[in-house]
Amino acid sequence: MSAAESVAVVGTPDYRTRHRTWLAANLPPHWRADAVDYRPPSLDEAKAWEAELHRQGLWGIAWPREYGGHGLSLREHLIANQEIGRLPMPESQNSIGKELAGPIILAIATEEQKRRYLPAILEMREIWCQGFSEPEAGSDLAGLRTRATRDGAAWRVNGQKVWTSGAHRAQRCLLLARTGSMEARHGGLSLFALRMDQPGVTVRPLRQITGEAEYCEVFFDDALVEPEDALGEPEAGWQAAVRVLEVERGTNRMYRAWRFEQELRHLVTACRNEPALARLLEDGHYRQRIAQVQVDVEVLKRMVEQVVDDLVGGQPIGGRGSLSKQHWSEAHQRFAALALEMVEQASYPPSPEVAAAQRRFRKLYLQARAETIYAGTTQIQLGIIADRILKLPRGA
């Protein structure tokens, strides 16, 4: 089915049912993170799967149809994400393309650029990475040093990025580089869509807390940016992108609350089927903590739904994406710690089902440590809540 045909189907009242049914029938069982025979997809399998998700109307939902999207609203985006969250599916290999680069391109790129970049993202022909953070510019991008200089109509890039998720598989980098002076701070920054497969780009994966290497260091040595790959006006694109990012913080990975709930259900199911763990489910202490996890999940759902309501109703969301990000990251850490604490009390040797839960929750526990750091640390989020939501005066 083509993307254009699927739009007619997703517009019906059976929108949710259609997605639920399709996902249940088509998600390979061994890709489920709760499967006993869990085996994550290869990169090629993941690309083919995500391209199919797009054809089925599960990605690019609210993007305009002329750029490969499905032309629907955030309401449908929310419904689709609820269904995605209900299943322990593999994470997107191109979430930077779909949830960061894409919206910025939609806001600031030329018509020609939109037609060139956006369908390639949805069809998984181009995976994007995000080249913002640097060794000397993590939370504070004003200190960014990677420089882009004119080379005729093109640009040459020199410098280094770090904590760049997925750079080793990316074809494009949404690069933030300095084109003005250091003194101009945020004012001297410009955005580019840099090609990754060129001699001036070196990618070195960084091993992380889980043992996997998802982050990278990226080195630019006279890397070329063709004139047609500059995004927005020099030193203006970034200001526009910041406004996009504010909305994105409230809307990206919208499935999170429902995936979180799926993880909790997995924990409870795994415990029910093992006598030593089933006893924990009868223990008042653990019952209170499990209930609190569900409370945290419900709080997150309401925050996400409120943001969708406001955006669909044309209301600005200000810094409110920081509320859901902050709540989720801390609640998810608490859950991961609880889940690990519970499943590690299983009798030995664990059943295959319990072993699967132990594997999942060990990894989740470690992975969750990153969640209060990436996409704006806890301290950055609290600052945004204080400055932009509470609007506290600076004081002096």
Next chain:
Amino acid sequence: MSDGFEAAAEIARTARRAAEACAGLDAAATARRLGGDGLLGVLAPEAVGGLALPLSVAAPVVAAAEAALLPFPLVEALLGARLLAGRQDDLAAAIVAGEAICTAAPAGALRSEGGRLSGTVGHAPLGTAARWLFAAVDGGGAALLDLHANGVSVVEEPGLELERPLAHVALQDAPAALMLDGAAWTTFQADALLLRAAGALGAAEHCMQRAIAHITDRKQFGRALVSFQGLRFELARHKLALEGARGTLGHALSVAGQDPCGQDVARLVARVTVAEAAPAIVEGAIQLHGGMGFTWDLGLHRHLRRVKAAALALDAVAARGALVERLDQLWAA
């Protein structure tokens, strides 16, 4: 739909104005003022002078009243008028008009023998000023009692709150003005919890705003306190908790009609979030006021007393216990 929003917004504005205008009034005068503004009939049907609006519209009314520390059992009036309509229309109309004060005793249950009631119930807010009382009866259901009837004694009892002192009520072969079935009484209690939650959050937000105003004005170490990141982060945490609780409460209010027994996820979650967030925010506001925070004169203790009492009634531990039972059922299906 937008008309409904507009009506709700107008009622919220009216409630804030009325709550301010009630400063210094006693319970009877407060009742007349609120009744005169139509605020006591938000939930009651039109036949008794009410507006027949959904529970969610009553929430900002209670929030405004709690922020202003009104000495009046507003939740009981709102729900009492709704409950009595169609059963005792005259009394329902008098409550809506602010001419009769009713309260409810959430603690204890009465014995019913041959149509007469005996026993002791308690924790009735402003019981000594009220004329009418709702109280549980053994075996389910409740009774409406005339507190001026023979065989009824009403005595103040110790409690946290100052403006609406609690009372315990002892009865010996007292007549029931009305008997209420279990379903109606269960819904009354469940909805009372949600409205108390709305009140507690309204008070918490008010206290948070006072704390912000204080640290904005107050200078120490040569600068305004609000410039210190530690205090900004503290307030950001309060805001995060407030918004989390507000979202779940708003949802619970909007779907309350689908869960008249108060045992479904939305209501239980709202009870937990508000019971945890509201007292923590008021306690935090006291902390942010420093040495003056815990003085009698500053008055934040008055909010803390009411908010903490509401949080104890919301009972996060019991709500989490009921929630996990509910999840057991939902997830077994």
